[in-house]
Amino acid sequence: MPFLKKYNISDDKLIVFFILVLASVLRLYNFWNLPFMHDEFSAIIRSQYDNLSDLIELGIKTDSHPAGVQIFIYYWIKIFGIHEWSLKLPFIICGIISVLLVYKIAKMWFGSESAVFSALAIAVLQFTIFYSQLARPYSPGLCFVLLSTLYWTKLVFRKEYNKTNIILYLLAASIATYTHAFSLFFVFIQGITGLFFLKGKVNYRYIFINLLIVIFYIPHIQIFITQMQRGDIGGWLAKPNINFIPDFFSYTFHYSQIFYFAIIVSVYFLSTSSKNRKKGANKFRLISLLWFTITFLTAYLYSVYRHPILQFSTLLFVFPFIIMLAFSYVANLKTNIKYIFIVGITLVGVLSLVTTRQHYHIMYNQGFDGIVNNISEDSKKYNIVNPTIVLQAPNQKMFEYYLEKNNLDNNYFKIVDGKLSASLDNLISNKKPKILFYGWADYENLNTVAYLKDNFKYILNKESFFNSEYFVFSDTLIDEYISKDIEQNHEIVDSSNEFIFNSHRPGFSKPLEIQTDSLKLNKFSVINVIASINKMNSNTDALLVMDILDSKGKSLWWSASKINSFYHDSTETKVYHSKRIYENYPISKGSVLKAYIWKQDSNFLQVESIEFYISHIQPIEFGLYKSLTP
CATH class of the missing domain: 2.60.120 (Jelly Rolls)
Structure with missing residues (x-):
C-alpha cells in the first residue's frame, strides 16, 4: 500500500492498531451505561470510611483481596464520586493496555506472527473483556503482571540492566503484589523462575532487585496474615471437581463449538504451514506451561485440602501465557493467509461474544439496576403512586443506589440474610397490596419466591437477569398474567x-x-x-x-x-x-x-x-x- 510505505507503516503496525481498536470498541462500547455488579458494590460500600486507618481495618482486612485496588477506589471516589462510568474507566483502560502488552511479550518470546494472534485472541474473548469491565482487582492485576513480565524478560534474557528496565520491573511487580492474591503469587513464581536462567554476577543483581520487591511488600504483610487466617474468600465457593479445566476452556472459548473449531484449525494450520525458528522459544514455551500449571495446581490443592478459592478468575493472570503457547509455533506467514485468519478469528469471536454469550445483553442489564428500572416502569404502567416493594440482597445499599438514581422511595421491605419473617406476612395480611413488586439479587435463596407464589393468585410480570429475578405479584387480574411455573x-x-x-x-x-x-x-x-x-x-x-x-x-x-x-x-x-x-x-x-x-x-x-x-x-x-x- 503506497500510503503505508510513504509514512513507514508496516503491516504489523497496522494489524496491531486494528487489534487495539477492536479491543477498545469491545470494552468501551456504551460503557457509560454499564451498571454496577455485586462485587463492585461490595468494594464501594467498604470504601465509605472517614480515614485510611478505618478503611484498612474495616474495609480491607475483612476482605480477601490485597489493599491496592481498595485504596485506589477509596481515593478515586473521593475525587470523582460514585458513577459507573468514571469508576469503571481506569479498569477498562488496564484491559486495553493488557492486549498491547500481550503483543509485546509474545513478539519478544515467539515473534511477530505469534504476537498478532495471541493479542487478537485476548482482544475478543469474553473472559478478558468481562474482567476489564469490572471495577475489581482483576484487570489491573493482569495489566501489571504482564508489564512485570515484559521487563522481567529484558532483565533475565536480554541482560538489559539499565535504570528504566529495573525501575519499571520493580514498579510493575510491586503493584501486582498489592493488587490480587494470585498476581502476588505470580510475582513470586516469576521471581523464582528467573533464578533458573541466570548465571554469574548478574545473579546477585537479580536477587537484590527481587529482594527490593519483598521489602516493598513489608507494609502489607500484616494485612496478608489477617486475611490468610480467614482461609477462604467468603465461604460461598464449592470445592472444584475434576472437570474444572475442561469447563474453564469451554467458558473462555464462549461455549461455542464453532469458536473452538476456529481456534484449533487456526493454531494447527498456522503452526504447520511454517516453522518458528525464534531463538529461545522452547524456554518460553516451558515457562508458559509451568506458570499456568503451577498456578492451577496451587489453587486446586488449596481448594481441596483447605478452603475453596479456585474459580475461573484465579487463572486470569496466567491465561495469556497459555494463549501465547498455543500460537507460539506460528511464524513467517504469507500476508494474505495472515489476513484471512485474522478476519476469521475476529468474526467468529465477536459473533459468538454477541450471540452465543449475549455479553452485551447480560452485562449491560444487571439485577440491581434492572429490577429497579422495572419497578419504576411498572409503577407507571399500573398507575401505582406508593408501590409495595420487597427486595432481597446481601446488602440493601446495593439496591438503594439505583432506587435513589430512579427517584424511588427507599422505604421498602428488606429481606435480610435471605430470611422470611413474620413482618413480611403481616405486611401482606394487613396492607393487602393490590400489587407487590419483588426482586432478589446475587444468589439469594428462592424461599421468598415460593412464599409469594403461594400467597398471590397471579404473576403479572417476570424478568430474569444475571444472578437476579424480578416479579410483579397480584391478587387481581389487572392485565395479562404469566404462569407461576409450578x-x-x-x-x-x-x-x-x-x-x-x-x-x-x-x-x-x-x-x-x-x-x-x-x-x-x-x-x-x-x-x-x-x-x-x-x-x-x-x-x-x-x-x-x-x-x-x-x-x-x-x-x-x-x-x-x-x-x-x-x-x-x-x-x-x-x-x-x-x-x-x-x-x-x-x-x-x-x-x-x-x-x-x-x-x-x-x-x-x-x-x-x-x-x-x-x-x-x-x-x-x-x-x-x-x-x-x-
Whole structure:
C-alpha cells in the first residue's frame, strides 16, 4: 500500500492498531451505561470510611483481596464520586493496555506472527473483556503482571540492566503484589523462575532487585496474615471437581463449538504451514506451561485440602501465557493467509461474544439496576403512586443506589440474610397490596419466591437477569398474567386424617419420597418443598429438610430451612425451602428425593403435610459464567 510505505507503516503496525481498536470498541462500547455488579458494590460500600486507618481495618482486612485496588477506589471516589462510568474507566483502560502488552511479550518470546494472534485472541474473548469491565482487582492485576513480565524478560534474557528496565520491573511487580492474591503469587513464581536462567554476577543483581520487591511488600504483610487466617474468600465457593479445566476452556472459548473449531484449525494450520525458528522459544514455551500449571495446581490443592478459592478468575493472570503457547509455533506467514485468519478469528469471536454469550445483553442489564428500572416502569404502567416493594440482597445499599438514581422511595421491605419473617406476612395480611413488586439479587435463596407464589393468585410480570429475578405479584387480574411455573406436584398427608408429625419429642416426620427418575429435571430446575404446620412455638428447633440420596442410600446433597424463621402468630404456618439443582446436575439414576421435618427439641410440633413441586430458573441467571443452552 503506497500510503503505508510513504509514512513507514508496516503491516504489523497496522494489524496491531486494528487489534487495539477492536479491543477498545469491545470494552468501551456504551460503557457509560454499564451498571454496577455485586462485587463492585461490595468494594464501594467498604470504601465509605472517614480515614485510611478505618478503611484498612474495616474495609480491607475483612476482605480477601490485597489493599491496592481498595485504596485506589477509596481515593478515586473521593475525587470523582460514585458513577459507573468514571469508576469503571481506569479498569477498562488496564484491559486495553493488557492486549498491547500481550503483543509485546509474545513478539519478544515467539515473534511477530505469534504476537498478532495471541493479542487478537485476548482482544475478543469474553473472559478478558468481562474482567476489564469490572471495577475489581482483576484487570489491573493482569495489566501489571504482564508489564512485570515484559521487563522481567529484558532483565533475565536480554541482560538489559539499565535504570528504566529495573525501575519499571520493580514498579510493575510491586503493584501486582498489592493488587490480587494470585498476581502476588505470580510475582513470586516469576521471581523464582528467573533464578533458573541466570548465571554469574548478574545473579546477585537479580536477587537484590527481587529482594527490593519483598521489602516493598513489608507494609502489607500484616494485612496478608489477617486475611490468610480467614482461609477462604467468603465461604460461598464449592470445592472444584475434576472437570474444572475442561469447563474453564469451554467458558473462555464462549461455549461455542464453532469458536473452538476456529481456534484449533487456526493454531494447527498456522503452526504447520511454517516453522518458528525464534531463538529461545522452547524456554518460553516451558515457562508458559509451568506458570499456568503451577498456578492451577496451587489453587486446586488449596481448594481441596483447605478452603475453596479456585474459580475461573484465579487463572486470569496466567491465561495469556497459555494463549501465547498455543500460537507460539506460528511464524513467517504469507500476508494474505495472515489476513484471512485474522478476519476469521475476529468474526467468529465477536459473533459468538454477541450471540452465543449475549455479553452485551447480560452485562449491560444487571439485577440491581434492572429490577429497579422495572419497578419504576411498572409503577407507571399500573398507575401505582406508593408501590409495595420487597427486595432481597446481601446488602440493601446495593439496591438503594439505583432506587435513589430512579427517584424511588427507599422505604421498602428488606429481606435480610435471605430470611422470611413474620413482618413480611403481616405486611401482606394487613396492607393487602393490590400489587407487590419483588426482586432478589446475587444468589439469594428462592424461599421468598415460593412464599409469594403461594400467597398471590397471579404473576403479572417476570424478568430474569444475571444472578437476579424480578416479579410483579397480584391478587387481581389487572392485565395479562404469566404462569407461576409450578410443575409435577406431589404431597404427603396422613391417610387417617392425623398428622405426619405430632409430638413433643425430637424425631423425624414421615418423609415425602419421590424417585428422581420420574421427574422431568434439567439443570435449570428448582426443587421446592412446602410444609404445612398446625402448631409450633416461636423457638421450636426444627428443620424442613430436602435430601437427595443415590441408589445406595448415600446423600448426594442435603439442605434445609429453619422452621422458626417462618413463625407467625396465626394458627397455621407454612415453611418453604427451595433449592437450585444446577451445581448438582445431572442427578444419578435411581436417586430418591426425600423431604421431611427434623425436630431437635422438646417443644410441641404438629405438621399436617409436606408438598413438593418443580419450578425453573432462566439460563441468563448463570449466563456470565455458564452456558446459556439447557
